[in-house]
Amino acid sequence: MGKGSVKAGGGSGLRREGRKEPLRRSMEEVLARYVSQKVSKTRWRPLPPAALQPPEVFATGSWDNEENKVSIWSVGDLGSLSSNGEYNAEPHLLCDIQHSGDVMDMQFLDQERIVAASSTGSVTVFRHHQNNQTLSVSQKWENAHFYDPSHGNAPCTGIVCNSPEIFTVGEDGRINVFTADRKEAVRTVDNADSSTLHAVTRLRTTEILTVNSIGQLKIWDFRQQGNEPSQIFSLTGERIPLHCVDRHPSQQHIVATGSQDGMLSIWDVRQGDIPVSLLNAHEAELWEVHFHPSNPDHLFTCSEDGTLWHWDASADVSERKSYLHTGGRSTTFLPQSQSVISAWLRNDPTREITNLISNPTLSVNSLDVLGSCLVYGTDAESIYVKKNFFA
Amino acid sequence: MEEVDEDPSVTLIPGVNSDKKQLCFAWGPGEMLMCETLFRSAENQDKSPGCPYVYIIRKDQDVYSQTLRKLFNESHGIFVGLQKDEKEKAGKSRTAQLVRVSKNYRSVIRACMEDSHQMAISTRDPAMHLHHSTQVSILSAMELIWNLCEIMFIEAAPAGPLLCHLLDWVRLHVCDVDNMVCEVLRNESPTKHENFWNVVTIFVLQGRMDEARQLLSKEANANPTSVNMCKILDELMKKMPVPSLNSIQTLTELELKWQHWHEECQRFLKDGTFASNPHMETLCKILLGDEKTILEKKDLMTTWYHFLVTRLLYCHPTVKHVELHVYAQSSLDLFLGGESSPEPLDSILLAAFEFDIHQVIKECSIALSNWWFVAHLTDLLDHCNLLQSHNLYFGSNMREYLLLEYASGLFSHHSLWQLAVDYFDHCPEYGRAYLEHHIERIPLDTERKALKVLRICEQRMMSEQVRSICKIMAMKAVRNNRLGSALSWSIRAKDAAFATLISDRFLKEYCERGTFSDLDLIDNLGPSMLLSDRLTFLGKYREFHRMYGEKQFFAAAKLLLMLMTARIAPCSFWMTLLTDALPLLEQKEVIFSADQTYELMKCLEDVTATESKKQKFQDDDAEMMKVEMLRLAMARNLAKAIVKEGTVEES
Structure with a gap:
């Protein structure tokens, strides 16, 4: 199988590359399960510090059902609750709990608590009791997001936990800050955005990033009292909605966003107000983008077009290094200077892309990656776990 | 109009007194609304409403089953795959490909069956247990029919291999024997077990010679007096010429060998070799294809189609497709012996043996409570080019008609509607019209859902629906006082009139308050500013204020x-x-x-x-x-x- 690659634009950041099909298809074993509900979110439970074993437990949220649920699953080989031995391989349900409205976003606050955003405008903290495998509501903010009081609730579209704080954004353009122990919001920015806020992530300790439906990326600094963003970045001119955002885990100035037309954008929030590179990727909405938490040269995106891509920016590092060893013409590239410039911002990097789904049908709404394990959920009412796919 | 094959069934609606004969209804896509029309006299009218309830009647009930959702979702993938690799190959590899698809469908049915089985076992509620058990038996009937259709219509194997497939079919679906074998073998001396000979007989009836011979060797070991008999019977079983899937022997060769073997069996029976052991004698008679003896073992075969296949194995091993129906009908008659009348499943299988595809599909449509089965089976058979000649007097052809019915059922479901889109896509005649009709009725609770629906419409160039969805969303936003969002939606729909309306709202707000709201939006209109004159003005006017502010x-x-x-x-x-x-x-x-x-x-x-x-x-x-x-x-x-x-x- 050949290698597919997409070249990123450097410098101007405006150059768009042609859409290229990833040619390499992944062949690894996938554990799948049909769950009789469309899956809107999948999230690994964080591993305890210094844990050596791979992640085993993840949570899913459903949408568009008459009764939606937050569910906890396990892919562990041991301690399986399934009575039938042969089902051990596929994810099995540990427990679930009803959730009013679609689960719009979800994140683990810690090992035991999960925060879920609802299309009804509420935000709920669920507690997972691991001793008897049950879920319960430990905190709930009804009407966290709403239009004018007379117009009812607005869907909450995104959350990010930055313990102890929980930031939420919604279609009402509002930003809320909660802490799990307080019934009242710590802080609220009404009309923070005139369009719909689609997602939120943490930038630095007191700063968060939001993306909206007119292609803007905004930085909010909560040390400041005003209700204005400290910085606005935007996709030039075309106002294509951004649906997701993730920040590089170690180099905090590097941010990736995914947009409605399936494009992946890489931004350097230290400079400029437009993306560093625009990478044509999927053929429909790019729903989620995630840097690998411990190996951030790897990035994952999933889309409405039913595909899930693994972007590997580390590939050319080894290539270049070997180039140096063989005494190639390029002597200006010193290994030290390379390690300083992130693989995502380098001027002309070759990125190896692998499509992890061979027969795409319905939308892949969510993915999460932790250690060597990947979990994703689709509108075809199925969840998939790939273990050890990532050496 | 054609004649109605079955009398329409009566559905009683709980809570409605149908004796009063005052009902009205309205058709909907996939569902029906119904209410009572008990009009009261004028003076009574305001005391209480005459008909307090409107009932929703659903046609395709199985769509709402939790376990079947897995079936719908998984088979959707197979369906889409089948439509994609359309007609790339011809001849043998094409057949192999279609058989593979058919097997995939069957394995999905099986998986679903196992799921229902697990549910039936694990539940404590007797009503739920019954529900799941019924589900299991319906699914297993579906798989049985599908498998036979696969053998008859898709695989369409020549004489010889045909019998092999039929034997596999019977072995797969009549599986009581496996439990019985385990029970017998667990016994300390298996040969003493009351079911020992039954098990041997079933093996022989199903043509599982190796297993039968293994058991027979146990009898030989345990019972020194019958060693000789066992040896001879074993030899006969071993020598039995059977058609195989990939052998090179010709049909004539097989027939010749079979004739010899048959004569040999005859000889042993005649000279009374097995006279001292009635069990072995019966087995020998079965080998000889003695219909009376085989029929006596009716209870061990449990079904007439098992009887049919056993009969074919020992009497007509080189049976061809076209001859099957003769044996099928007579096997059914012999097996039932006039004691009971055939059930729907029997007539469906009989129709399949008669090679009457349309009868199979018709009977299945009547007997099964869902459209899934007939829609997918018909589609697959259509890909085998078996349905071309048949057009209906209504609508398009049968494949499309059934797919439309199935997909409409899915569309009326709050969550499965997404699957239906792909089915409509592959209905060339009316699919698009159906999709247009249904897609506008999806409730749009969140922008994310609206975007998903919009994507479906945009991919199919359904510009009118795109406009209508954007307008709905823009109106919603205006009602919620979210002018920024509203403008975004009207820009997406390229709806100039609505953009003008919203721009006027912005300008009005400015005149009243002296400041602009939603600056982040207005400052970033870009090329979309050109959508409407008023929007252009709004953008430019704001630009003026910015310049003024910047001196x-x-x-x-x-x-x-x-x-x-x-x-x-x-x-x-x-x-x-x-x-x-x-x-x-x-x-x-x-x-x-x-x-x-x-x-x-x-x-x-x-x-x-x-x-x-x-x-x-x-x-x-x-x-x-x-x-x-x-x-x-x-x-x-x-x-x-x-x-x-x-x-x-x-x-």
Whole structure:
């Protein structure tokens, strides 16, 4: 199988590359399960510090059902609750709990608590009791997001936990800050955005990033009292909605966003107000983008077009290094200077892309990656776990 | 109209007294609304409503089953795959491909069956247990029929291999024997077990010779007196010529060998070799294809189609497709022996043996409570080019008709509607019309869902639906006072009229409050500003304010004037614009040149001329004052400008 690659634009950041099909298809074993509900979110439970074993437990949220649920699953080989031995391989349900409205976003606050955003405008903290495998509501903010009081609730579209704080954004353009122990919001920015806020992530300790439906990326600094963003970045001119955002885990100035037309954008929030590179990727909405938490040269995106891509920016590092060893013409590239410039911002990097789904049908709404394990959920009412796919 | 095959079934609606015969209904896509029409006399009317409930009646009930959702979702993938690799291959590899698809469908049914089985076991509620058990038996019947259709229509194997497939089919679906074997083998001395000979007989009836011989060897070991008999019977079983899937022997060869073997069996039976052991004698008779003996073992076979296949194995091993129906009908008659009448499943299988595809599909449509089975089976058979000749007197062909029914059922489901889209896509005649009809009825609770629906429409160039969805979302946003969102939606729909409406709202808000809301949006309109004149004006007007705020007075003045002279600004707004010019005119520095001032003056006269026609100004002292102030400011500016321009030219 050949290698597919997409070249990123450097410098101007405006150059768009042609859409290229990833040619390499992944062949690894996938554990799948049909769950009789469309899956809107999948999230690994964080591993305890210094844990050596791979992640085993993840949570899913459903949408568009008459009764939606937050569910906890396990892919562990041991301690399986399934009575039938042969089902051990596929994810099995540990427990679930009803959730009013679609689960719009979800994140683990810690090992035991999960925060879920609802299309009804509420935000709920669920507690997972691991001793008897049950879920319960430990905190709930009804009407966290709403239009004018007379117009009812607005869907909450995104959350990010930055313990102890929980930031939420919604279609009402509002930003809320909660802490799990307080019934009242710590802080609220009404009309923070005139369009719909689609997602939120943490930038630095007191700063968060939001993306909206007119292609803007905004930085909010909560040390400041005003209700204005400290910085606005935007996709030039075309106002294509951004649906997701993730920040590089170690180099905090590097941010990736995914947009409605399936494009992946890489931004350097230290400079400029437009993306560093625009990478044509999927053929429909790019729903989620995630840097690998411990190996951030790897990035994952999933889309409405039913595909899930693994972007590997580390590939050319080894290539270049070997180039140096063989005494190639390029002597200006010193290994030290390379390690300083992130693989995502380098001027002309070759990125190896692998499509992890061979027969795409319905939308892949969510993915999460932790250690060597990947979990994703689709509108075809199925969840998939790939273990050890990532050496 | 064609005759109705079955009397329509009566559905009683709980809570409705149908004896009163006062019901009304309305068809919907996939569902039906019904209510009572008990009209009361006028004086009673306001006391209580005559018919307090409207009932929703669903046609395709199975769509709402939790376990079957897995079936729908998984088979959707197979269906889409099948439509994609359309007709790439021909001949044998094509057949192999279609058989593979058919097997995939069956394995999905099986998985679902196992799921239901697990549910039936694990539940404590007897009603649920019954529900799941019924589900299991329906699914297993579906798989049985599908498998036979696969053998008969898709695989269409020649004589010889045909029998192998039929044997596999029976072995797969009559599986009581496996439990019985385990039970027998667990016994300390298996040969003493009451079912020992039954198990051996079943193995023989199913043509599982190796297993039968293994058991027979146990009998030989345990019972020294019958060693000889066992040996002979074993030899006969071993020698039995059987057709195999991939052997090279010709049919004539097989027939010849079979004839020899048959004679040999006959000889042993005649000379009384097995006379001392009735069990073995029976087995020998079965080998000889003695129909009476086989039929006596009716209880071990449990079904007539098992009897049929056993009969074929020992009497007509080289049976061809076309001859099957003769044996099928007679096997059914013999097996039932006039004691009971055939059930729907029997007639479906019989129709399949008769090679009557349409009868199979018709009977399945009547007997099964869902459209899934017939829709997918018909589609697959259509890919085998077996249905071309058949057109219905209504709608399109049968494949499309069934797919549309199935997909409509899915679309009426709150969550499965997404699957239905792909089915409509592959209905060339009416699929699009159905999709257009259904997609507008999806409730749009969140923007994310709206985006998903929109994506479906955009991919299929359904511009009218795209417009309608965006309009719905824009209206919602306006109602919620989210003008920014509303504008985004109307820009996406390229809905100029609505963009104008929202722009007016923005301008009105500005006039009232003196500040703009949603600056982050208006400042970033970009090329979408050109969608409507009013939107262009809004964007440009805001640009003027930004320039003014940044003290770029010359550029701001030029833009302001241009908004009027190029007729971008609506006339009703000119007075506001002229008022905005006032501070620029009052600046120490000369901002407006003489020519520009003339133009400003002309604009002002235009406004006052049109306004005075409407007799508005005379009544409004404040407005009159404003006009006077403007005239004064302009005159002063003109004077300054002329002086300045004159000075500049001289120097």
